[in-house]
Amino acid sequence: MLHPKLGRAMNLVYFHALVFALLGTTLRIRSWRRTVRLEKLSWKYLLYSVFLSSTLFLNIYFLFPKAILDGYIKSNIILQGNFFMMTGLRVMALLGCYGTIWVKRKEIIGLYEDAIDYWKKHRSLLRAQVDRNDLKELQLSLAQKILTQILVSYATTMFSTVIQYQLLGVVNKFSLMALAARISHFFHFVAFKVAFYGVLILLENQFGVVHLALDGLHNRKDKKRVSALRCIASMHWETFQLARRIFALCDIANAALFTNMFMTTVNILYHAVQFSNETIKSSIWGMLFGNGLIIFNFWGTMMMMNMLDKVVTSCNNVGQHLKQFSDLPRVSKSFQKELDIFTMEVRRNRLVYKICGLVELDKPACLSYIGSVLTQVIILMQFDLRQNNQPHEHTYLTQLSRNTSE
Incomplete structure (x- = not known):
């Protein structure tokens, strides 16, 4: 039961995953009052997955010959080290992503099937316990968030592409092929990031529905409160299990995702330092696009980490939400028993x-992330300053010969 706007937003997420072969099988997502169907996996999609992943791996070859000889990177060992590290992280991201899809394909398809059964099972709870206007408001806010994440991700890619083009030492077919290879990896990174963000949106929707159902149950005074509370507890437990399965299946791929996000931010900020001290020459347009790249990169990263923290917090705060039932003057013994069972399950899990x-990724980890990025950039700046303060070899020989002649 998705609002049409959220359904369209999830269709965008689905097509991102479909184009970059990030699915174990194909799906068909329907919106308001319609179901989600699991379509039959075709051999054509498997061949397409192998072809696309092989192409992305082969594109890494085109990064090396020209990138090492670029004018702005050949004289800076730190930038060269960053280049090799980022290339290694791209390889790790591809292996983690497509390795997970190929090795755990059956588990992923089983997860799809269980998720569809879960949606069908709790559809009646949405209609009976949750106010339609509250649900609409929740899903509209989630649709806006995912559309914002998509726009921010593509804006970051656009700014990064412009900066990469300006950093080309010589514009020829080899440098353009290297740039095209980088852009293909940028789009793969965006697709995987958007796909994981879409999964978090669905989880946040379900945990939000649990909170809305508890609010509606608090105001009810009929005899069906016990069965309604039992259904809400079942929905929360199955959503919790679903979230744990998703996090476990995507563990390696998400580790590569967040590591790439961290190192990309460090690399962008260090390039900003090089632009600011004029080590790398740039025009006014380069500075504008560079500032836009920094802003949108931080914006997208903070949105991802905030949504992840919100999902975890929304799940764990159900226990706090159950405390509102303590102010009810009279409750039956059966209702109190179900409430105690629900509270103990939330507390233990x-x-x-x-x-x-x-x-562990949470709000303190987000602050630590920002601190670690700034620390890494400052350390790289210290190496850069030390390298610049050292006299060059030809300057030293010229001074030595001058002193000898005198």
Whole structure:
């Protein structure tokens, strides 16, 4: 049960994943009062997935010959190191993404089937317990968020493409092929980022529905409150299990995603430092597009991490929402029993997202992310200043010969 605007937004997410072969199989997403169907997987789509992933891997070859000889990178060992690191992260992202899809294809298709059954099962709860206007407001806000994320991602790609073109030392067919290879990886990164953001939107929608259903249940006084509370508890538990399965399946791919986001931000800020001290020459248009790249990159990254934190918080705050039932003057024993069971389940099962089971992503991690980015840029600046302060070899020899002649 999706609002038409949210349904259209999810169709955009679906087509991003479909074009870049990020699906285990093809789906058909319907909007208001319609279901989501799982279509039969065709061998053509499998061949297309192999072809696309192989093309993205082969594109990495075109990055090396010209990029190392570019005018702005050949004299800076830090930029060369950043280039090799970013190339390695692109390879890791491709392996993590398509490796997950190929190795865990059956599990992903099983997840699709369970998710569709889950939507059909709890459709009656949406109609009976949730106010239509509140649900509409929730889904319109989620549709706006995902459209904003798509626009910000493509704006970041556009600004990055312009900057990459201006950084070309010589414009010829080899440098343009290298630029085209980078752009193809940019679009793959955008597609995977948008796909994961769309999954977070769906999870946030379901946890938001749980909160809306609890609000509606608090105002009810009929005899069906016990069965309604049991349905809400079942919906929350199955959404919780669904979120854990999604995070577990996409663990390696998401680790590559967030690592690429971190290193991309560091690389962008370090290039900004090079532009500001005129180590890399640029025009006024280059400065404008560079500032736009910094702004939109941070904007998109913060939106992703904020949505992830919101999903986790929305799941874990159901226990706080259940406290509103303590102010009811009279409740039946059966209702109190179901309420206690629901509270204990929420307390024992908290949703936590960790990258490879090591780094937990939440609001403190977001602040640590910003601090780590700035720290890395400052460290790179120190190396850059030290390198610039050292006398060049030809200057030293000229001074030595002058002192000898004197």
